[in-house]
Amino acid sequence: MNVQILQTSPIWEDKLASQAGVIAMLERCPPVPGSLLVLPEMFSTGFSMNVAVTAQTEAREDEAFLSGVAMKHHCAVMGGVVSPLVEGKAQNESVTFGPDGELLARYAKQQLFCLGGEADCHTPGEAVIAFPLQGFMVAPFVCYDLRFPELFRDAAMVGANLLVVIASWPVKRYHHWLTLLQARAIENQAYMVGVNRAGSDPHLHYNGRSVVVSLTGTSLLMRENPPDRFRPGWTLLICRSGGKSFRLCEILDGRRVLVSKYCGAGQGCCVVFCWEMGVDLRLMR
Numbered sequence: 001m002n003v004q005i006l007q008t009s010p011i012w013e014d015k016l017a018s019q020a021g022v023i024a025m026l027e028r029c030p031p032v033p034g035s036l037l038v039l040p041e042m043f044s045t046g047f048s049m050n051v052a053v054t055a056q057t058e059a060r061e062d063e064a065f066l067s068g069v070a071m072k073h074h075c076a077v078m079g080g081v082v083s084p085l086v087e088g089k090a091q092n093e094s095v096t097f098g099p100d101g102e103l104l105a106r107y108a109k110q111q112l113f114c115l116g117g118e119a120d121c122h123t124p125g126e127a128v129i130a131f132p133l134q135g136f137m138v139a140p141f142v143c144y145d146l147r148f149p150e151l152f153r154d155a156a157m158v159g160a161n162l163l164v165v166i167a168s169w170p171v172k173r174y175h176h177w178l179t180l181l182q183a184r185a186i187e188n189q190a191y192m193v194g195v196n197r198a199g200s201d202p203h204l205h206y207n208g209r210s211v212v213v214s215l216t217g218t219s220l221l222m223r224e225n226p227p228d229r230f231r232p233g234w235t236l237l238i239c240r241s242g243g244k245s246f247r248l249c250e251i252l253d254g255r256r257v258l259v260s261k262y263c264g265a266g267q268g269c270c271v272v273f274c275w276e277m278g279v280d281l282r283l284m285r
Contacts, residue, residue: 003212004029018043047143110145139164149184167196190215
């Protein structure tokens with residue numbers, strides 16, 4: 001499986017501008033067909049509690065955008081949206097669309113961030129879900145869910161082995177983010193994909209630190225490339241290669257970039273992290 005992390009910097013309460021940023025990112029670094037593309041929590045507005053702006057209409061315009069991206073690039077796409085309002089409240093959701101544009105999964109965040117006022121405008125979900133994708137059972141989660149290990153255990157008990165957390169996790173608590181992702185991977189013997197936003201909003205700063213953790217709790221990013229150097233637009237490619245080894249063979253635009261070496265992750269996985277925006281990387285055996 002190829003997983004491409006889109007560590008975006010959402011434009012505050014501006015859906016069209018945020019969507020345009022996603023389009024531009026994918027134009028700079030087109031995904032491999034068949035990949036799973038993952039965007040952060042509330043990718044089109046940032047973590048705003050202004051449901052008059054964040055909530056979708058009945059047309060579900062944010063979901064239509066993700067569905068269109070999936071069809072255009074022949075990929076599965078997961079991203080964070082806010083549901084239409086019901087009696088003045090919405091749900092903070094992770095939705096996934098298949099390459100045909102059809103909905104594969106819908107998960108509603110169960111643990112709301114009450115300290116940020118989320119419980120005043122969102123209603124919690126009620127259950128974990130898991131869905132099959134390219135030989136994995138994928139379970140999506142949203143941000144604050146990460147602090148509640150019982151949710152991830154429930155997912156593991158129904159067979160999930162790839163746990164994906166999308167988030168708006170601020171820089172001042174990034175140590176918790178990294179530590180909890182490692183803990184959930186070890187506890188459940190599953191791969192963890194943590195996709196956080198970058199940039200700032202009117203209240204908080206975010207340093208990304210999107211990461212993939214193996215079932216042994218090992219970060220699949222090279223430690224000499226500090227994650228606090230993340231910027232919007234960086235791409236993480238996970239290649240599940242059936243035990244075959246790959247190497248970086250070319251950088252198409254000719255620029256020198258810092259790229260992690262491939263590191264063994266068990267079960268034939270390896271990782272490449274590109275530290276430049278828009279660099280098109282090709283892999284060869």
